[in-house]
Amino acid sequence: MSYKTKDIRNVVLLGHSGSGKTTFAETMLYESKATSRRGSIDEKNTISDFTNIEMERGNSIFSTLMNVKWKDSKINIIDTPGFDDFVGEIVSSLKVADTGVMLLNAKSGVEVGSEIIWEYVNNYQTPAIIVINKMDHEKSDYETTLEQAKNRFGRKVIPVQYPLNQGDGFDTIVDALRMTMYVFPADGGKPLKQAIPESEMNRAQEMHNQLVEAAAENDETLMEKFFDSGALNEDELASGLRIALAKQEIFPVFCCSAHRNMGSGRIMGFINDICPSPADRPPxxxxxxxxxxxxxxxxxxxxxxxxxxxxxxxxxxxxxxxxxxxxxxxxxxxxxxxxxxxxxxxxxxxxxxxxxxxxxxxxxxxxxxxxxxxxxxxxxxTKGLERKIEPMEFPNSRIRVAVNPPSKQDMEKLMKALYQIADEDPTLIIDQNKELKQTLLHGQGQLHLDITKYRIDKVNNIQMEFERPRISYRETITKAATDHYRHKKQSGGSGQFGEVHMRIEPWYEGMADPAGLNVRKREVEELPWGGKFEFLWCIVGGSIDAKYINAIKKGVLQKMTEGPLTGSYCQNIRVSICDGKMHPVDSNDMAFMLASSAVFRSAFQNAAPQLLEPIYELEILCSDDVMGDVMGDLQTRRAMIMGMGAEGHYQKIIAKVPLKELYRYSSTLRSLTQGRAKFNRAFSEYMAVTPDLQHELTQTYKSSLQEA
Ligand SMILES: Nc1nc2c(ncn2[C@@H]2O[C@H](COP(=O)(O)OP(=O)(O)OP(=O)(O)O)[C@@H](O)[C@H]2O)c(=O)[nH]1
Ligand SMILES: [Mg+2]
The missing domain is CATH 2.40.30.10 (Translation factors)
Known part of the structure; x- marks a missing residue:
């Protein structure tokens, strides 16, 4: 049987890891009789976390689609993982959902994961409701959690419910929208509806009025009615809330205990009555x-x-x-x-x-x-249509690692397995990097990559190894130098001869032509690995025939792909060919190519060469109490702090850090802050390394050449 569009509700469960999303999904399924027994995380038998790896870890890793029937609606429920490592699953679930259900953990308030996810909810402009879960927990604190939600998500966060007796004895919820009190049996399920006791009436009425105002605010007729009579009837209230919710003008707050199966029925009722159907969303x-x-x-x-x-x-x-x-x-x-x-x-x-x-x-x-x-x-x-729904965009990767198969013969098998996972997971990027001569995996965090490794092991039976990825350094020069080289070989019959005189200097935008040289030909190239290369042909009097220009340029470019310092790419260099010699019989392309490679190499060494390293810009969000640790750790990573400031009740740090110092940063940050910090990173620029580091890297390269 198919459901009509107006009867469909697509909700996505969101929230920091451990807020109880999977447990909440389980209670929705049970309460709606989609299942006949309620599984739990501890017993590893939930409907949502059904893969072996999820059961083993006790966390969601993939988004899971479920559906229930509640009153008139079919509610499609997508449970998502809370770990930031699996943000791809959140992005894709939000794309197709029409309502976000943000779970907050009443014992820890608004955690950083929820905060990050909220940004996605905002970007997608998804209507959202908030559910404060774990009301039964002895350390649960509804008021603080609500306060934090208001601070962080704004004044549109308005409570619909509150618990009468939070903590171990929790069994009662006051509902200010229905103006009813729900009292649950000890094992949860369907509550008894009771009148709100006199002692709670003021608080409930005040909340109710706030909801009525929010409902009236977005519709003129309701507003008039509200001003005239000071009240709205049940239908009017529902219709006002529907409008406000769809426009993200209200984020209503509910409370529940997913663990004890208390509260999910009322929330499904609200989803049925008030949350938008797909047709109520903008096209x-x-x-x-x-x-x-x-x-x-x-x-x-x-x-x-x-x-x-x-x-x-x-x-x-x-x-x-x-x-x-x-x-x-x-x-x-x-x-x-x-x-x-x-x-x-x-x-x-x-x-x-x-x-x-x-x-x-x-x-x-x-x-x-x-x-x-x-x-x-x-x-x-349907045939004949070219429609493309706007594709999803996934965040930049935050971590990289080099992978090795257990043996060379397994490489092909490993790549096939990796590409299959990458097909399913758009946040996993495979990079068969020629420059570094390594296969790199880029992902969202250590856990993301570890899980990939685990899957390859269990599903494909390949035990790949992770190794520290090499760094793409760049080489350049800081002053001008001139040199010459004669390539001469006499072997039997015809010989080889080519002599090239070259001036090299640092390239920059708008630089003047070299003094004393007569530029006959100019080529400026955007290098595929970044930076520029300018090639000037300044031969006068035919000391080298113009037919050798290409060979000479090729000789330089070839050396530029394997810089003299560390074998890295060279960039931002101007080369002027100022003189040379040729031989009527022995000169040829090969001889001039070899001569120009050799002279470039020696001139480069005399031009105060400088090694450059990639720098990334990090944006870190962390809670106040771990700020000191995060900063202290950054200092050990040669970080340049670019900015700091409060963002909600979190601190935001912007820093530039060399990629070399970011190895395993995601795990360090997680353990340093017990998960109370998140970060994003993006490539920023190349910067000069310190003389010490340059010396160290150059020496390592030299010894690797000797070994080879
Ligand atoms: N006391 C109490 N514990 C709960 C409640 N809901 C969930 N839990 C427990 O909290 C832990 C985490 O619950 P999950 O449902 O896995 O949380 P999640 O949000 O799905 O976590 P991720 O999948 O990692 O994002 C489990 O041990 C649950 O049994 C609740 O209402 N009260
Ligand atoms: Mg889960």
């Missing part, structure tokens, strides 16, 4: 700047937000129907590859359990198998 953005309304009667467009490869099954493709309907047997066309894809079966999913269905309408989320070519971020359309 989806298309890649070409156009938009697409969520209309079941229009031509079909599906967007693939995630794929997963399951043993014995193959490709499992998760999609949202953005327009039209999809049925088994439909033939659709990939707007990127133009391939045709036949949709065999379509399913709704509860974790690994899939139930086939005969139709999914616009707005719904489902699964299909055996899709051949279509990948994450691609759109499938």
């Amino acid at each position: 989806a953005k298309l890649a070409d700047g156009g938009t697409l309304s969520c209309e079941a009667n229009e031509a079909t467009s599906l967007f693939v937000y995630k794929t997963l490869s399951e043993p014995r099954i193959g490709n499992v493709t998760y999609f949202k129907v953005y327009s039209g309907k999809v049925k088994p047997g439909d033939e659709l066309f990939n707007a990127d590859t133009r391939d045709s894809e036949r949709i065999s079966q379509i399913y709704v999913a509860n974790g690994k359990n899939r139930t086939s269905t005969d139709e999914l309408c616009a707005g719904d989320i489902g699964v299909t198998l055996k899709i051949k070519e279509t990948k994450t971020n691609q759109t499938l359309n």
